[in-house]
Amino acid sequence: MKATPKAVHVVPHPIPSTQPSEPDKFRFFYEKAAPWVNRGTVYGFPMREEMNEPTIVEGECAIGALTALDTGAVFGITTGRRPHAFYYHSSFYVVDLGVLSDAPAEGATIVRTHGDVVVGGWRGARGGLFRHDAAREFGTGQEDFYSKREPVVQIPLPDRREGVLALAYDAAEEGVFGLTTRGRVFSLRDRAKRPQIVATAKDATPAATLVRLPDGRFLGACEEGRLWQWRPGDREIELLAALAPCEKGKRYVAGVQTLLAASNGLVYGGTSTDGFFFSFDPASGRVVNLGKPQRQSFIRALTEGHEGLIYGVVQEPQGLARLFTYDPQTGGFEDLGLLSTFITAQWTPHAIGAMCTGRNGEIFLGESDNISHFFVYYPPVMRRS
Secondary structure, X not given: OOOOOOOOOOOOOOOOOXXXXXXXXXXXXXXXXXXXXXXXXXXXXXXXXXXXXXOOOOOOOEEEEEEEOOOOOEEEEEEEOOOEEXXXXXXXXEEEEEEOOOOOEEEEEEEEOOOOEEEEEEEEOOOEEEEEEOHHHHOOOOOOOOOOOOOOEEEOOOOOOOOEEEEEEEOOOOEEEEEEOOOEEEEEEOOOOOOEEEEEOOOOOOOOOEEEOOOOOEEEEOHHHEEEEEOOOOOEOEEXXXXXXXXXXXXXXXOEEEEEEOOOOOEEEEEOOOOOEEEEOOOOXXXXXXXXXXXXXXXXXXXXXXXXXXXXXXXXXXXXXXXXXXXXXXOEEEEEEEOOEOOEOOEOOOOEEEEEEOOOOOEEEEEOOOOOEEEEEEOOOOOOO
16 A cells, blocks of 8 residues: 655745844944944055055164145155155155165154255264255146155254254244254254254253244253253253153153144143153143043154144053044043054054144054054044034
């Protein structure tokens, strides 16, 4: 007898459902556990021109100074075995202007002066000073197949044994004023071929930072975190009673790493011992300790954004550089996190040594490591009421 076949129960195939683009487990990582900058966008560029072999090689590419111009280009100096001058252009990325010296460099400084002219200096085994007219490079655009390179004009220092600590431009005096590693103040007029020593730091060792105040004075710092001022025409700098904040018992090692003259009339500074962020009122001479942006103890660089926020980098030796902001209106800090980028290079920097603000409010940052990259941070667009 033939068995009767059993009926087969067919289960309909389930209709596939679209999963959320950000499941809870991923949202948890991005919102609660990720240390990366997630406000705005970070771009990173190797230290070479696009589609060209690098000439700013490993060990020579640590960025020590940056300055931005109204045309959108950014000029800088590298340190290491040999310092290079370079510029960043959106069409060609990082363009090498050439080697500045065959001797190692430990630090650098660069400022925009009149028109399209920048002046830069460096210090190390043998320091130097240069002037560069960048008008031709500013005309470079996507219609050009090759980047433009104008020669860098070397300017002899008053003493070959000196290097340049810091520079600041004075449009009223039509010249750059700078500090040498031997504690002297020099001036370089806009069309002068040589700098002139104009003052000395008799009883102080200046730090590598200098800003011009709106009333024409210059402000700097020296050992133990003491601030000083200088007026064009004086023969010596004047030590002030103002002291940068530090922890009790650390005054003998206190130091100021960076100063920033802000648009609200105050000068903001960062210390290199405890990582304190402070303000200095040039009118009253008052110093206010605004606190620590982060647990690390070294504020390396500061710049002011177009929305009025102060951007800074904090990173102690062997630490990871973190980006933060300070809001002068609320008096609050915000830790933005670690820089990391996948465009155009995949890279996470450990050390950041320089920063400046571009014409459109972007923040330019220079890595200061053995293998370094150039970064552009675009903050989020602020809403207007």
